[in-house]
Each structure stands twice: as structure tokens, then as C-alpha cells.
Amino acid sequence: MSKYIKDRTPQIVTIGEDQHDLACEKKSVAGSVSQRACVFCGSRVVLYPIADALHIVHGPIGCAAYTWDIRGAMSSGPQLHRLSFSTDLREKDVVFGGEKKLYSALTELIEAYKPKAVFVYSTCIVGVIGDDVEAVARQLTKETGVEVIPVMSEGFKGTKKDGYKAACDALMTLVGTDDDYVAPKYSINILGDFNLAGELWILSEYYKKIGVEIIACLTGDGRIEQVRRCHKASLNVVQCSGSMMHVAKEMKDKYDIPFKKVSYFGIEDMSDALYEVAQHFNDPELMANARALVSEELAKLIPALQPYRQKLEGKKAAIYVGGAFKAISLVKALRLLGMQTVVVGSQTGNKDDYNLLSKICDKGTVIVDDSNPNELSDFVKQTGADLFIGGVKERPIAYKLGLGFCDHNHERKEALAGYVGMLNFAKEVYASCMSPVWKFIEK
Amino acid sequence: MADKIPVLKERKNFVATRNACKVCSPLGGSIAYKGIKGCVPVIHGGQGCATYIRRYLISHYKEPVDIASSNFSEESTIFGGEANLSAAIQNVITQYKPEVVGVCTTCLAETIGDDIGQALRNYKAANADDKSIPEFVYSSTPSYQGSHMDGFHETVAAITKTFATKVELNEKVNIFPGFLSTEDLRMLKDILEDFEIDYIMIPDYSETLDNPVWDTYHRIPDGGTSVEDLKMMGGAKASIEFGPVLNRGNLAGRVKNKDLALTGAEYLEKEFGVKKFGINIPVGITQSDELFEILSDISGKDIPKKYTMERGRLIDAYADGHKYVFGKKAVVYGEEDLVIAMTSFLDEIGVEVILAASGGNSGILKNEIEKCAPVHGKTTEVLGDLDFEKINELCIDMKPDFIIGNSKGYYIARELNIPIIRVGFPIHDRIGGSRLKHIAYKGAQENFDKICNAMMEYKQENSEVGYKYI
Ligand code: SF4
Ligand code: SF4
Numbered sequence: 073m074s075k076y077i078k079d080r081t082p083q084i085v086t087i088g089e090d091q092h093d094l095a096c097e098k099k100s101v102a103g104s105v106s107q108r109a110c111v112f113c114g115s116r117v118v119l120y121p122i123a124d125a126l127h128i129v130h131g132p133i134g135c136a137a138y139t140w141d142i143r144g145a146m147s148s149g150p151q152l153h154r155l156s157f158s159t160d161l162r163e164k165d166v167v168f169g170g171e172k173k174l175y176s177a178l179t180e181l182i183e184a185y186k187p188k189a190v191f192v193y194s195t196c197i198v199g200v201i202g203d204d205v206e207a208v209a210r211q212l213t214k215e216t217g218v219e220v221i222p223v224m225s226e227g228f229k230g231t232k233k234d235g236y237k238a239a240c241d242a243l244m245t246l247v248g249t250d251d252d253y254v255a256p257k258y259s260i261n262i263l264g265d266f267n268l269a270g271e272l273w274i275l276s277e278y279y280k281k282i283g284v285e286i287i288a289c290l291t292g293d294g295r296i297e298q299v300r301r302c303h304k305a306s307l308n309v310v311q312c313s314g315s316m317m318h319v320a321k322e323m324k325d326k327y328d329i330p331f332k333k334v335s336y337f338g339i340e341d342m343s344d345a346l347y348e349v350a351q352h353f354n355d356p357e358l359m360a361n362a363r364a365l366v367s368e369e370l371a372k373l374i375p376a377l378q379p380y381r382q383k384l385e386g387k388k389a390a391i392y393v394g395g396a397f398k399a400i401s402l403v404k405a406l407r408l409l410g411m412q413t414v415v416v417g418s419q420t421g422n423k424d425d426y427n428l429l430s431k432i433c434d435k436g437t438v439i440v441d442d443s444n445p446n447e448l449s450d451f452v453k454q455t456g457a458d459l460f461i462g463g464v465k466e467r468p469i470a471y472k473l474g475l476g477f478c479d480h481n482h483e484r485k486e487a488l489a490g491y492v493g494m495l496n497f498a499k500e501v502y503a504s505c506m507s508p509v510w511k512f513i514e515k
Numbered sequence: 516m517a518d519k520i521p522v523l524k525e526r527k528n529f530v531a532t533r534n535a536c537k538v539c540s541p542l543g544g545s546i547a548y549k550g551i552k553g554c555v556p557v558i559h560g561g562q563g564c565a566t567y568i569r570r571y572l573i574s575h576y577k578e579p580v581d582i583a584s585s586n587f588s589e590e591s592t593i594f595g596g597e598a599n600l601s602a603a604i605q606n607v608i609t610q611y612k613p614e615v616v617g618v619c620t621t622c623l624a625e626t627i628g629d630d631i632g633q634a635l636r637n638y639k640a641a642n643a644d645d646k647s648i649p650e651f652v653y654s655s656t657p658s659y660q661g662s663h664m665d666g667f668h669e670t671v672a673a674i675t676k677t678f679a680t681k682v683e684l685n686e687k688v689n690i691f692p693g694f695l696s697t698e699d700l701r702m703l704k705d706i707l708e709d710f711e712i713d714y715i716m717i718p719d720y721s722e723t724l725d726n727p728v729w730d731t732y733h734r735i736p737d738g739g740t741s742v743e744d745l746k747m748m749g750g751a752k753a754s755i756e757f758g759p760v761l762n763r764g765n766l767a768g769r770v771k772n773k774d775l776a777l778t779g780a781e782y783l784e785k786e787f788g789v790k791k792f793g794i795n796i797p798v799g800i801t802q803s804d805e806l807f808e809i810l811s812d813i814s815g816k817d818i819p820k821k822y823t824m825e826r827g828r829l830i831d832a833y834a835d836g837h838k839y840v841f842g843k844k845a846v847v848y849g850e851e852d853l854v855i856a857m858t859s860f861l862d863e864i865g866v867e868v869i870l871a872a873s874g875g876n877s878g879i880l881k882n883e884i885e886k887c888a889p890v891h892g893k894t895t896e897v898l899g900d901l902d903f904e905k906i907n908e909l910c911i912d913m914k915p916d917f918i919i920g921n922s923k924g925y926y927i928a929r930e931l932n933i934p935i936i937r938v939g940f941p942i943h944d945r946i947g948g949s950r951l952k953h954i955a956y957k958g959a960q961e962n963f964d965k966i967c968n969a970m971m972e973y974k975q976e977n978s979e980v981g982y983k984y985i
Contacts, residue, residue: 079606100562103583103603104610110563132622132658133532134539138567140923151520155904160532163659166626177531184523196561196623197659200592227561228587228623445581446610449732464570468579472729513728 080104083442085426088435094426096441099231105444107392107465108419110227112195113139114235118315119191119223119242121266122294123147126187128157130174130205131195135227136160144268144485147293152187161197171203175212182216188296189219191242199226219296221245232394233314233420240318243290243299247323250300256285258353261302261329263320264311265336267292271489275336278490282350282361290316303327307352309334309345314395314420335397336489337497338405339370369491377409380498385410387505390457392440392448392466393480396421396429402461402480403432409498414455417443445469459505474513476504520926526908533904536848536923537874539658540666542568544619545582546694547670550718552739553614553649555583555607559600559631560621562586575941575948576697576724581734583607587623596624597634604638608649611734615742618653619670625657650742652677661764662874664850667694668762668778671717675779678745681787687747688813689754689789690716691779693761693796693852694940697725697949702957706806709821710814715744715751717779725949749787753813755806756780757796758852759883764875795887796852797954798962799860800829802887806955825956832960833864836967841865843970846910848920849939851875851899853953855883857919857938858895860959862888866966868895869913876900903927917969922948934969938962 082095100106112129116139120127129136136158147153159177161170178190190212194205209220223242225235260279265272272292279286287305288298303323308331310320320331332352334345343366350358389406391399396418403413413433417440418425429439438451449469452460460470463481470477478500480488488497541558545568548556558565565584572580585603587596604616618631631653642648654673656666671691692703700721707714722738748754761778783789792813797806803826807818843866847857851873858868868891871884881897888895896909907927910918918928919936922944928935942948952958971985 099588100584100586101602101606102586102599103557103606104586105569105581105583106562106566106586108562109566110561113563113566128531132539133535133537133662134542134564134567134622134658136532137535137538138571140534141926146517148517150518154520156534158532158535159530160535161622161659163657166622166657166659173530177529180527180529181531184525184527184529185521196563196587196592196621197626200623200626227563228592229589231562445579446732446734453731465566465573468573468577469732471577472579472726473732474728514730 080447083440084447085430085439087430087433087437087439093423094430094439094441096421096423096426097233098442100442105446106442107444107463108232108442110232111230111235111238112193112225112227114232114315115193115223115225115239115242116235117143117266118236118239118291120153121145121147121291122191122296122299123153124150124188124295126152126157126181126185126190127193128159128178128181128190129193129195130159130170130203131161131197133158133160135195143266145266145292146268146270148273152185157181166197166201169201169203170198171208174203174205175208178212178220179216182212182218187218189221189246191221191223193223193225195225196227199229219246231420236315237318240316240322243319244322246296246299247319248300248303248327250297253301253304255287255304255306258283258355258358259285259287259305260307260309260349261287261305262289262292262311263308263331264316265289265292265489269485269487271336271487271493274487274490274492278346278365279349281365282346283358284349284353290319303329305329307332307349309349311335314397314422333397335401337398337401337493339373339408339491339494340404341401342490342494373491373495376495377498380502381408381410383506384502387411387458388414388456389459389461390415390448390452390455392417392443392460392462394419394463396425398480400425400428400432403429405494405497408494409501411459411501413437414457415440415448415451417441449473459501474510476501476507476510478504519930522907522911522930526912532902534902535874536872536901536903536906537662537664538571539564540656540661540663540669541619541621541658542571543663543665543667543694544617544654544656544670546572546720546724547667547674547718548617548619549580549723550716550720550739551615551617551674551745552741553735554617554739555581555611555613555615555735556617556619557583557585557600557603557607558621559585559596559618559629560587560623564621571941574943577946577949578724578726578736580724581611592623592627595627596629597637600629600631600634601638608647612647613649613735615650615652617670618651619656619666620654622657622659625655631655664694664852664875665762665764669776671779672762672776672782674717674745675748675782678742679748679783679787680746682747682750684752685747685750687713687715687751689748689751689780689783690714691754691756692716693757694850695796696940696951696953697721698952699954699958702952702955706810706822706955709819710810710816712810712814715748716740717745717748748783749789751783751789753790753792754780754783755792755794755809757794759793759795759855760851760875760877760879763877763879764851795859796856798856799863799959800826800956801863802856802859803955803959822956825960829956829960829963832963836963837865839967839970842867843916844869844914846870846872846906846913846915846918848872848901848906848918848924851877851880853939855880855887856953858884858892859887860962861919862890862892864963867891869915870896870898870906870909872898872901872906872909874901917966934973936962936965936969
């Protein structure tokens with residue numbers, strides 16, 4: 073594979089052809105046009121859905137401007153998170169330091185917007201000019217009574233994953249600060265769902281039906297007061313994009329709350345997510361409810377999927393998403409539609425994820441970590457994929473080459489979780505694969 | 516029911532920027548580099564900057580936009596980023612085989628004081644016997660020193676200075692169109708060709724950012740101005756440059772270096788005596804007439820009939836539609852040069868621009884608007900260094916009939932229940948942003964129709980009767 077950058081070959085494996093284990097969790101190679109973003113991006117993605125907090129990006133304008141209201145994370149109440157605040161550092165701030173500006177910016181904003189808490193994201197330049205963001209935050213917390221939480225997310229200090237960690241650290245400063253709350257008997261937290269296109273609401277419906285209450289979702293449709301009391305739950309259910317594992321582990325250590333890794337994409341994984349929770353509480357009634365719910369949903373869903381499956385049978389898909397756990401669910405969901413996965417990759421997968429992927433995929437499937445446009449376009453050509461599942465940055469690659477495309481990233485506006493999400497997914501895949509426009513593109 | 520996005524009752528100025536009405540410099544720089552044939556932009560800084568910028572551009576252009584990053588690590592912030600930059604360049608060369616590598620800096624690289632010129636010289640020296648080594652150009656584009664527009668013009672100037680040399684006089688004309696849509700650039704090229712003018716356009720991303728479909732993936736999209744052409748700029752018989760603001764966008768905020776760099780056309784005039792014609796972006800009849808007169812002068816040809824006909828039809832349309840727009844109040848926002856040009860156009864069709872707003876901060880916006888909008892320009896509220904929340908609050912107080920600018924203002928129009936006319940960049944909530952026309956008679960025709968129709972639609976939708984004959 074000499075046309076790819078040499079340093080990248082360990083991060084590419086074709087099942088049945090290459091012998092080496094896939095290398096992952098590496099920093100992107102300079103100049104490789106990685107599809108990844110930075111530490112800050114990871115933190116921003118995780119914390120953004122907390123709707124009654126004020127989010128301010130401390131740095132020059134770009135970092136804030138590019139993340140203004142681009143995600144489909146919905147709130148049932150406050151919408152403060154959808155405003156983009158930035159200290160918009162200028163040359164004089166860079167020369168003389170930005171602490172004063174941060175301080176006065178936040179004093180004003182807290183007074184005007186009365187947030188429940190404030191997240192201050194440090195960006196690259198802040199790490200270099202040496203602003204003491206923590207000190208400013210402490211002072212403001214003291215003066216205003218509103219918790220001001222620094223998020224140490226300087227972009228260059230690692231990868232997106234380190235950003236997840238920084239966000240989790242920030243969240244952990246809130247967790248456990250409301251000890252008066254009395255939790256219902258069967259209560260869980262949902263970790264790692266961001267309520268994209270209202271997906272959390274679908275899930276909480278399901279859990280409610282089987283008899284389980286959700287205390288907090290971190291962070292979809294998030295509220296500060298829920299974060300403060302989420303340590304009262306009996307179980308953490310982690311949607312495993314990796315982003316929230318730190319919180320799950322820390323809550324296990326600190327509060328002895330067990331966690332389960334689940335996924336809500338596709339029939340199998342969604343049903344498992346419900347069964348596992350029911351099983352945890354060891355109450356036959358919960359399990360019976362879960363079974364009833366699953367069979368009721370499947371009775372509706374399976375026939376509804378049929379017409380799509382008929383048309384999609386035998387088509388090939390390429391997957392490139394942020395987290396590898398999602399990729400695993402997608403492989404299964406595609407199989408349910410009769411489709412085969414020929415390329416699969418992620419920005420941030422780890423060894424376990426990739427091992428599992430190479431088990432469940434067929435021979436000849438290309439598995440790749442931290443890929444880039446050149447590689448991805450070669451892989452889809454080489455394998456003859458009909459559909460690409462990815463994020464905004466992959467879309468034009470797919471369309472240019474005449475492939476269908478399905479958006480499975482944070483910007484998506486269609487709910488893809490749960491049973492109804494599976495149907496939406498089928499519809500979207502169908503709409504893209506079956507469009508007559510592709511006939512005009514020679515392949 | 517979900518709440519609304521909070522809007523403050525009280526009006527005050529904030530230290531913080533609330534919903535920025537600008538993006539950052541290397542984004543503009545990268546677009547300019549996309550206008551050189553065979554060029555791959557490299558952003559020298561953290562991985563995030565490049566990825567965010569790519570996503571922002573891809574969402575507008577709906578095209579693959581490859582921009583490499585030197586991907587700073589902690590060590591680079593301590594020991595300097597040169598090693599990362601050379602590694603990035605090396606990898607870009609292996610993967611893309613570019614003719615040109617265009618480097619723009621980020622805030623981070625500038626703050627730690629990386630010397631890009633030196634780094635590039637070192638790279639060239641170390642690879643002296645490599646025949647495949649591309650041309651290099653770099654621009655200094657820290658965002659704390661200006662917006663995407665400053666980055667764009669800074670880079671255009673850098674390209675000019677890097678490639679223009681003293682050459683024999685030629686028959687070419689340099690065109691510095693500024694930041695237009697890809698459709699605008701194509702229209703402009705057609706116009707130049709119809710005048711039989713041999714032009715050098717800096718930059719020309721009309722193809723590289725707006726490709727047809729491909730049978731195989733192109734690592735570097737076709738199109739762009741070749742280095743060969745760029746080297747002829749110094750011998751051209753004239754330069755035409757659109758926009759009075761150009762790289763003055765952050766003049767007010769500079770600390771260390773208060774001297775403005777020359778723009779591309781200014782440099783060519785000073786160094787090589789290439790005569791410069793500076794006009795506003797030709798939006799609307801008045802400003803387009805100026806362009807056509809200059810082209811006619813330079814080429815010694817009459818304005819082709821095609822364009823006198825377009826102009827005639829446009830005036831005919833102005834007559835047909837004038838009543839629908841007369842006296843309407845508009846808010847214009849976006850990059851300063853576009854705001855100036857749009858305001859002039861709206862003024863000539865009888866719309867009153869009550870607020871002209873920009874995230875740029877040249878300090879000359881007010882004066883330019885007074886010059887080009889003779890009817891209402893004197894009373895227009897003109898504000899620079901604004902953000903969208905401020906614009907939102909002003910709109911709530913001023914009650915415009917419509918707003919005109921990029922798609923980021925949509926939420927303002929939605930709350931006020933008034934039309935938004937989408938122009939400029941970015942267009943993130945519609946397809947066809949790159950096909951929007953702004954300039955020349957055709958651009959004016961398109962926007963005039965849009966505004967008239969928006970006013971009619973508004974009236975129709977809000978009327979009790981619901982006439983279908985208006
Ligand atoms: S503002 Fe500066 S640091 Fe932020 S994205 Fe732009 S270049 Fe990068
Ligand atoms: S400046 Fe740093 S934090 Fe901001 S986008 Fe760039 S890499 Fe990320």
C-alpha cells in the first residue's frame with residue numbers, strides 16, 4: 073500500500089490478507105489531512121448538550137465560530153447552549169494575557185444570562201500564553217455564586233479522546249454536589265447519548281415503559297442539577313462511543329455504581345440494552361416488560377423493514393465514523409438490511425473495538441484507524457461500495473464518486489437510535505442507494 | 516415545549532463575542548490557496564483548526580476540500596513547530612504530488628513565534644537535489660489579527676509577492692476579484708473572455724471548489740491559476756481589484772505591526788508599475804457599469820451586445836418590480852466589501868438599508884457606504900466588529916422588512932418572522948451556495964428577483980385573502 077503515507081500502513085488492515093494487528097490510539101501523522109479534530113473538539117462535543125449552562129470558548133474566534141450551533145443535540149427546555157460565546161482574543165490580549173478579558177467577559181455574561189453553571193474551554197493559544205484559567209474560574213465562582221468550571225481542552229495536548237477526558241473531568245466536579253436527592257427504586261443514568269434529533273426521548277420512553285427511571289443523561293438534554301445528583305442512580309448505562317467511559321469508571325470507583333456498555337443502534341443492540349438493564353435490577357416484572365416491549369416493537373418494525381431489505385439485499389457499505397463502537401452496531405444494522413460492510417473505520421477506536429470488528433466482518437473487509445480522504449476514496453473504489461456512512465467531511469467524497477451517503481454523525485437531524493431509528497436508518501439508506509441519479513455517474 | 520433561544524431584554528455591549536459574525540483567518544487563506552493550480556494548503560498549527568475549517572468549507576461548497584495540518588503536539592509548542600511543518604510538507608508531497616504548497620499560520624504558530632520563511636528555506640536546502648520539490652508560498656494569518664477576510668487578502672498578497680517578478684510587458688490583465696462565489700468567478704471569466712482579455716485571476720477557485728463528478732478521486736482538483744501565469748503578473752498591462760476594504764479589516768485592532776501590507780494590486784503597481792483600477796465589488800447596475808467601462812477601456816472594445824442586453828433587461832425588471840421593494844427596510848451583514856456592494860445595490864433599487872453590519876473592523880465602512888449609497892447612505896447605521904447577537908438585538912429594535920447576508924443570520928429572521936435573502940458565505944442551510952450569483956447584471960437580476968419575490972411571498976402568506984394574482 074505504498075501510495076499511502078508509510079507511517080500509516082500499520083493503521084490499515086484487510087481481513088484475510090494482512091497479518092499485523094491494527095495499530096490505533098496514535099496521534100495523527102502531520103500532513104495527512106486527518107478527519108479528526110482536536111482535544112477541544114472532543115470536550116465541546118461532550119459538554120455542548122448541557123442546555124442550561126453557558127459555554128464560553130476562551131481563545132481567538134475560530135474555535136468558537138466553527139462550533140456554533142452545528143449539532144443536532146436537542147433540549148426540551150432551555151436553549152442557552154445554542155449561543156456561542158467567545159473571548160475572541162485579539163493581538164493585545166495575546167501579548168498582554170487574556171485573563172482580564174475572560175474575567176470581565178464572564179462577569180457580564182453571568183449577570184445577563186443567569187446560567188446554572190459555566191464551562192470555560194481553554195484552546196491552544198491559552199495554553200501557550202499561560203492564562204491561569206483555573207484561578208479566574210475560582211474567583212468568579214466565589215464572586216457570583218455560579219459554578220464556573222474550566223475545561224482544559226487545549227487542542228494540541230492530545231487527540232479528541234483526551235478532550236473527552238477533559239470534559240469528563242469537568243463533569244466530575246459537579247457530580248455528587250446534590251446529596252439531598254432521593255432516587256426512585258429503579259433508576260439509571262444514561263451516559264454518552266447526546267439527544268441528537270431527540271434520540272434520548274425515544275430511549276427514555278422505552279426505559280419508562282419497562283419501569284426504570286432516568287435520573288440524568290450525560291449529556292443529552294442535560295441540566296446542571298441532574299448532573300449534580302446523578303450519583304444517586306443504581307446503574308450507569310454507557311453508550312459506548314468511548315466519550316463517557318471516564319465518568320462511568322470514576323463513578324464506579326467513587327460511588328460504587330456499576331456500569332454497562334450498550335448501543336442503541338440496530339435491533340439486536342437496542343434490545344440488549346433493554347434486557348441488560350432489566351436483568352441488572354433482577355425483577356421479573358421488569359424483564360417481562362422489556363420482553364413485551366421488544367416483541368411489540370419488532371412486530372411493527374420487521375414487516376416495515378421488509379420492502380427496504382428486498383431492494384437493498386446484496387449492496388455493499390463503507391463505514392467511517394467517530395467511535396468504533398458505533399461502527400460495530402452499524403455493521404450489524406446493515407446486515408439486518410441484507411447489506412455487507414466492505415470498509416469500516418473510526419477516528420478513535422481502540423484495540424478491543426478493532427478486534428471485535430475483524431471478528432464480525434467478512435474476509436476482504438478493510439479496517440482502518442484515523443483515515444483520510446485519499447485512503448477512504450481508494451478503499452471505496454477498490455471494494456465497490458454502494459453506500460458510505462460517515463460525517464459531513466466524508467459526504468462529498470461519496471457523492472463525487474457516485475455513492476449513496478448516510479450521515480451518522482453529530483450533525484445529523486434524523487433520529488437513528490431505537491426501533492424507530494432503525495426504520496429511519498433503513499429509509500435513509502434506501503433513499504440514498506436507490507436514487508436514480510447515480511445512473512448518470514460512470515463507475 | 517422547548518424554550519426559545521434566550522434574547523436579552525436589556526441592551527448593552529459585551530466584552531465577549533456572542534455568535535461571531537466572522538470566522539478565522541486561515542480559512543480565508545486556504546480558500547485563496549485553492550485558487551492556485553496544483554496547490555495544497557497546509558495549516559500550520561493544531562489539528563483542530565484545519566479540520567474545523569475543512570468542515571466549514573465542505574458544508575458550504577459541498578465538495579471535498581483537502582487541507583493538511585502540521586498537527587502541533589505539546590513538544591512543538593515548546594521547541595517550535597518546524598519539525599512538524601517539514602513532516603507535514605513531506606507527507607503532502609508523497610500523497611498529493613502538488614505543484615505548490617501554500618502554508619498559512621494559526622494563532623498558535625504565530626504566538627510561539629515560528630519563522631515559516633526560514634523553515635521553508637531549510638526544507639528546500641535539505642531537499643535541494645529533489646527535482647520534484649514544489650513551489651512554496653506562505654502567509655501569516657493569525658486570527659487574533661483579523662477575520663477570514665484578512666486571511667484571504669493577506670494570502671492573495673503573499674501569492675502575488677512570491678511569484679510576481681520583473682518580466683517583459685505583456686498583454687495580460689490581473690484580476691483580483693476578492694472573495695466571490697465560484698459562480699461569480701465563472702461569470703467574471705466569461706465576461707473577460709467576451710472582451711477578449713487575456714487575464715490572470717488571483718485566486719481562481721471557480722473549478723477547484725466546484726467540481727463536476729469524478730470517475731476516479733482527484734487528489735488535487737483540476738483548475739486554478741498556474742504558477743506560470745502568476746509569474747507574468749509583473750508585466751501585465753493593468754490590474755483590477757474589487758473592494759475598498761480588502762486587507763484593512765483589522766486595522767483598528769493591531770498592536771505590534773501597525774503598517775498595512777500592500778494588497779496584491781498595490782504591490783504590483785508599486786514594484787512594477789502595473790496600473791491599478793480599484794472598484795467596489797460590482798453588485799447592481801451602478802457598480803457593474805464601472806466594471807464594464809474599465810474593461811472596455813482596457814481592451815479597447817465596445818461592451819458586447821450580450822451585456823447591454825442583460826443590462827437592458829435588468830432595468831426593465833427594475834421597472835416591473837420597483838413598487839414591491841420601494842421603501843422597504845433592510846439589514847445587511849457579512850464581510851465589509853460585500854456589505855458595501857450590497858448596500859449600494861439596495862440603495863439603487865429603492866430599499867433603505869437601516870443597518871450595515873460586519874464582523875470586520877476596518878473603520879472605513881461608514882465612509883464607503885456614504886459614498887456608494889447616495890439615497891440613504893448618510894442615515895444608515897454602520898457598525899463594524901459586530902457579532903450576530905448584537906445584530907439580532909438591533910433587528911428586534913429596528914424592525915427591518917428583510918435581512919440579507921449569509922445563512923448564519925437565519926435564526927434572526929426566523930424569530931422576527933421576516934424573509935432572509937441568502938447571499939455570500941457561508942450558506943450552510945441550503946444547497947447551491949457556490950452557485951449564487953452576486954456580480955454583474957446577472958447577479959443583480961437574480962438578487963432583485965429574489966428580493967421582490969420574498970416581499971410578495973411575505974405579503975401573500977400574511978394576507979387574509981391569499982391572492983394568487985399579484
Ligand atoms: S482562531 Fe486561531 S486557533 Fe482558533 S481555529 Fe482559527 S486559527 Fe485555529
Ligand atoms: S486552536 Fe487548538 S483548540 Fe482551537 S481548533 Fe485549533 S487545535 Fe483546536
